[in-house]
Amino acid sequence: TGASGGVKLGVRGLDDTKASAKFQEYRDLDDGAFGKIWLDSFTRGYFFGIEGKNMGLDDQSYTFSGGRYGQFKYAFAYDETPHNYAFNAKTPYTGIGTNVLTYGAAAPAVANWKTFDFAIKKKKYGGDLEVSLKEPFYFAVGVERNESKGVKPLFVSDRGAEGVEIPEPIDQVTDNFTMRAGYSTGEYLFEINGLLSSFDNEYDIVGRQDMLAPAVMNYASMAPENDYRKLGLKFARKHLPYNSTLAASASYATLENDLTIDPVLLAANPAYTRTFSGDISYTNISTTLSSRPTKELNTKVYFAYLDKENDASAMRTDDVNTFEKFQFDKTTAGVEASYNLPRKTKLTGGYDFSDTNRHDRPEFQGTTDHSMTVKVRNNLLEKLTLKAQYQRLMRTYDTDNARLIHLAHPPDPTSYIKVSDFDANGKKMDKIKLGMEILPHDNVDLGLEYTFTKNDYDQPMTAEPDNTPDILENPGIRARQKDDRHGLNLDFLLRLPRQAQLSGYVGYEKRTVKSQVQNGTAPYSQSVEDDLWAYGLTGKMPFMDNKLNIIVGWDYQKSDGESEFGIATNLANIASVADYSKHRLDAKAVYSYTRMMDFTVGYQYEKYEYTDYSYSGFIHNTTALLAPTDLFFSGAYADQDYESNLGYLLVKYGF
Amino acid sequence: LAPAAVAAGEDCNQCHEEVATQFQNSFHGRAWTGTGSASGCQSCHGSAERHQNDPSRETIITFGKNSLQSAEEQSQLCIGCHDTSANLAFWEMGAHQSNDVRCTDCHSIHTGKNAVRQPETCEGCHRSIKTQINKQSHHPIVEGKVKCSDCHNPHGTLAKSMLRAENTNQLCYTCHADKRGPFIWEHTPVEEDCSICHAPHGSRYDKLLTQRVPNLCHDCHADRRHHDGPYDATTGFIGGSASEYSVGRSCLNCHSRIHGSTYFQKVGFTK
Numbered sequence A: 001t002g003a004s005g006g007v008k009l010g011v012r013g014l015d016d017t018k019a020s021a022k023f024q025e026y027r028d029l030d031d032g033a034f035g036k037i038w039l040d041s042f043t044r045g046y047f048f049g050i051e052g053k054n055m056g057l058d059d060q061s062y063t064f065s066g067g068r069y070g071q072f073k074y075a076f077a078y079d080e081t082p083h084n085y086a087f088n089a090k091t092p093y094t095g096i097g098t099n100v101l102t103y104g105a106a107a108p109a110v111a112n113w114k115t116f117d118f119a120i121k122k123k124k125y126g127g128d129l130e131v132s133l134k135e136p137f138y139f140a141v142g143v144e145r146n147e148s149k150g151v152k153p154l155f156v157s158d159r160g161a162e163g164v165e166i167p168e169p170i171d172q173v174t175d176n177f178t179m180r181a182g183y184s185t186g187e188y189l190f191e192i193n194g195l196l197s198s199f200d201n202e203y204d205i206v207g208r209q210d211m212l213a214p215a216v217m218n219y220a221s222m223a224p225e226n227d228y229r230k231l232g233l234k235f236a237r238k239h240l241p242y243n244s245t246l247a248a249s250a251s252y253a254t255l256e257n258d259l260t261i262d263p264v265l266l267a268a269n270p271a272y273t274r275t276f277s278g279d280i281s282y283t284n285i286s287t288t289l290s291s292r293p294t295k296e297l298n299t300k301v302y303f304a305y306l307d308k309e310n311d312a313s314a315m316r317t318d319d320v321n322t323f324e325k326f327q328f329d330k331t332t333a334g335v336e337a338s339y340n341l342p343r344k345t346k347l348t349g350g351y352d353f354s355d356t357n358r359h360d361r362p363e364f365q366g367t368t369d370h371s372m373t374v375k376v377r378n379n380l381l382e383k384l385t386l387k388a389q390y391q392r393l394m395r396t397y398d399t400d401n402a403r404l405i406h407l408a409h410p411p412d413p414t415s416y417i418k419v420s421d422f423d424a425n426g427k428k429m430d431k432i433k434l435g436m437e438i439l440p441h442d443n444v445d446l447g448l449e450y451t452f453t454k455n456d457y458d459q460p461m462t463a464e465p466d467n468t469p470d471i472l473e474n475p476g477i478r479a480r481q482k483d484d485r486h487g488l489n490l491d492f493l494l495r496l497p498r499q500a501q502l503s504g505y506v507g508y509e510k511r512t513v514k515s516q517v518q519n520g521t522a523p524y525s526q527s528v529e530d531d532l533w534a535y536g537l538t539g540k541m542p543f544m545d546n547k548l549n550i551i552v553g554w555d556y557q558k559s560d561g562e563s564e565f566g567i568a569t570n571l572a573n574i575a576s577v578a579d580y581s582k583h584r585l586d587a588k589a590v591y592s593y594t595r596m597m598d599f600t601v602g603y604q605y606e607k608y609e610y611t612d613y614s615y616s617g618f619i620h621n622t623t624a625l626l627a628p629t630d631l632f633f634s635g636a637y638a639d640q641d642y643e644s645n646l647g648y649l650l651v652k653y654g655f
Numbered sequence B: 001l002a003p004a005a006v007a008a009g010e011d012c013n014q015c016h017e018e019v020a021t022q023f024q025n026s027f028h029g030r031a032w033t034g035t036g037s038a039s040g041c042q043s044c045h046g047s048a049e050r051h052q053n054d055p056s057r058e059t060i061i062t063f064g065k066n067s068l069q070s071a072e073e074q075s076q077l078c079i080g081c082h083d084t085s086a087n088l089a090f091w092e093m094g095a096h097q098s099n100d101v102r103c104t105d106c107h108s109i110h111t112g113k114n115a116v117r118q119p120e121t122c123e124g125c126h127r128s129i130k131t132q133i134n135k136q137s138h139h140p141i142v143e144g145k146v147k148c149s150d151c152h153n154p155h156g157t158l159a160k161s162m163l164r165a166e167n168t169n170q171l172c173y174t175c176h177a178d179k180r181g182p183f184i185w186e187h188t189p190v191e192e193d194c195s196i197c198h199a200p201h202g203s204r205y206d207k208l209l210t211q212r213v214p215n216l217c218h219d220c221h222a223d224r225r226h227h228d229g230p231y232d233a234t235t236g237f238i239g240g241s242a243s244e245y246s247v248g249r250s251c252l253n254c255h256s257r258i259h260g261s262t263y264f265q266k267v268g269f270t271k
Helices: A402-405 B017-024 B027-035 B041-045 B050-052 B071-082 B129-133 B166-176 B186-190
Strands: A002-018 A032-043 A046-053 A062-066 A070-090 A114-134 A135-159 A161-182 A188-201 A205-209 A216-219 A226-240 A245-261 A277-290 A297-310 A329-342 A347-359 A364-380 A384-398 A417-419 A427-441 A444-457 A462-465 A469-471 A480-493 A503-517 A523-544 A548-566 A579-592 A598-611 A630-632 A642-653
Touching: A002 A462, A046 B027, A046 B041, A070 A135, A114 A161, A135 A205, A161 A205, A205 B041, A226 A277, A329 A364, A347 B186, A364 B017, A444 B129, A480 B129, A523 B129, B017 B027, B041 B071
Parallel strands: A161 A630
Antiparallel strands: A002 A032, A002 A642, A032 A046, A046 A062, A062 A070, A070 A114, A114 A135, A135 A161, A161 A188, A188 A226, A205 A216, A226 A245, A245 A277, A277 A297, A297 A329, A329 A347, A347 A364, A364 A384, A384 A427, A417 A462, A427 A444, A444 A480, A462 A469, A480 A503, A503 A523, A523 A548, A548 A579, A579 A598, A598 A642
16 A cells, blocks of 8 residues: 655746747746646555646646556546637637627728637547456447637638638537457457547638628638547457467448538529538558567568548539549558577568559559668667668559540640649659667767658659640649758767766758749749757756755757749749747756755746748738738737746645 | 566565665556565566576576667566557567567656656657657647657557557547548548648648648649749748738638638638
């Protein structure tokens, strides 16, 4: 029998000299009290625990858990998470938080717009129970509700020349029920599992008065309600010949909804379909055979199949746009073998194949990947581990020329469908990864990792109206050509005398994406290059025979992006593409008054600066810049910078 | 290396007093003593008979990087007792097993409640993740609201990257139910793989995007209308040639229903 627990109570003051929602994006750090409680107890095989964090704040959470070791366990949890998008945004509309946004007889000038916050509050609560019946049987059930309520930014444009960023009302609930039951021994596993998930949205459309035509209401659709159901099976057979294990899983899931098109949308289109039945299914089958025929050899052979089918009801909308139902299947198979060579060297080789077949994506109806990987690791020197890995991916694709021609519109001799989708286009990828872990001394840990990835994309394919596929013979093609990435990461831990320690990390990333447009009238190439530096250093220094500990940490990130244009000489390079810097200083002194009680005084400094060319010089109304196009922005994302100083006192009592 | 029977009257604490004391409050200590399971130090460390006379690591089973036992041997010692756990049934299939990750690399056996600290523990090997999750656009992982194990099962699955669901989209749908659809108008890459456009571990671009808009959109859409640019430094609010396709959220100014639409007409994901 035993119990431990405690309470932390603190008070803090915040001086956000430059405030933005970004600072409080997923947290609540305002002035006032904060605290934490916890209890951890056990007696005669039973256990029970409580944990509460940030009580009374917008990011509070509570967990109650318990059970009996080896027999059953349960947990109840409640969690709140804020998602703050933008504070002090502006809108011309009344009705914020509803799906009817109006301004009255005439759109007000920006100076008269209302101020509000884009923020969503999320609540998640539920419970789990897992029971080991008379061994080897078990079952587990769980229920959970997720609620989201608030407003988030949505830009809507109805007529091309007018658009406005509105507060999209969010009032959504997702209920989940999970279960699994099975039979598990050292030899076999049989499991059946399921998920029922229902998503409810209070609003199916959001309407708002047109900013230039007060008599007109414009509408946009909202996230559709749906029911997602999944039934799965798992199987494993261990201790097969050659020290093998065979594992398999299969699942079938349906995603359905029945939507009634809001009558307000169809007032002028009575012949249009008024209902829609969404019906998507996912079938997954996976199996892997893992073997260790000798102590040195370890192999895996695997196969997986995914089939997504779309049996949605057809919609009658108009004659121009064809209703398409996207569906695809994907087959993956591969083999991996590793062998322990002499001198503590492990060599691993693998081959992976995947083939995707798509329906209603004619430009890439098929994509096939062949990937080979070789890895080697050596730790002959007990204190040094070296790793190297090379991967080569070759991707090819199939296209449906006949469908491409059909889709080309308007069907004139100068119109081409350009096939350059980077996700499915053919490419060759080379990836090199090098790593090292070194323990030069009992008090030093050091790890280093470098990765280089190089993607060379195939030239884009075009389909001409005469049904002749060509490669880059025609103008008007934009494609990603190259995508190179470097990544370097290092971390270390240094244990100093008298229980002091210093730890740190460094991260560096660099990426260059090159693309080219062969447009006949204004050909250009573009190279977007970004890099990111991150480092952190934390030191812990004990004093007064370990009664006082000073802990200071500093984290920094800086990211720079730029875009350079080539071929065309009249284009201005972009100096700031999502540039940002983050600084964070965290310093605290912890004084152990008694074994059970300690006091902490702490200080945190944070600073964030963000610059992007698309928001520089931001204005709410673009009439003066873009006439005759009128765009009206709320201010969301326009100014995310913050600088804050936070001080706190904290008392901890533990037993 | 099968676990040895418990020696009567284990007296390991004569030399390892601190560890023995800690162990009583550990997850194993509580479970074994509370339920009357006859287990002790030698269940994991093997017979201590030779070790008592020769207290070197050559005479006892140890765990961790400096152990003389291989990673596989160490993990198998744990699995020897936990082989009936359904959660470990796919251990042999996972990348952690392939890469010689030991149970003790993540789990503290002698101390605490055995809860793995996330993301700190994972960052120990996945070094780039620390930088990723601290980028300006991130899931609330550093805020403690999302854990690595919410998406990945470190004990092994049959899915790529040891995902907890069969594939990326079915995983993302677990939390992002509003993105499931079914939509009347579908954006095909969205339906195929969320990670085509989103970097789940963090991004320097808003909304966890893998590229900045409009470049991300441009990499597929190039039909010589407004889609293929160019949008240079002059096309922002300042610069003299402001474009509605470049200021603010660029393409997403109009195509805001990019995940799919249930509007009654096909309007390019604008409504």
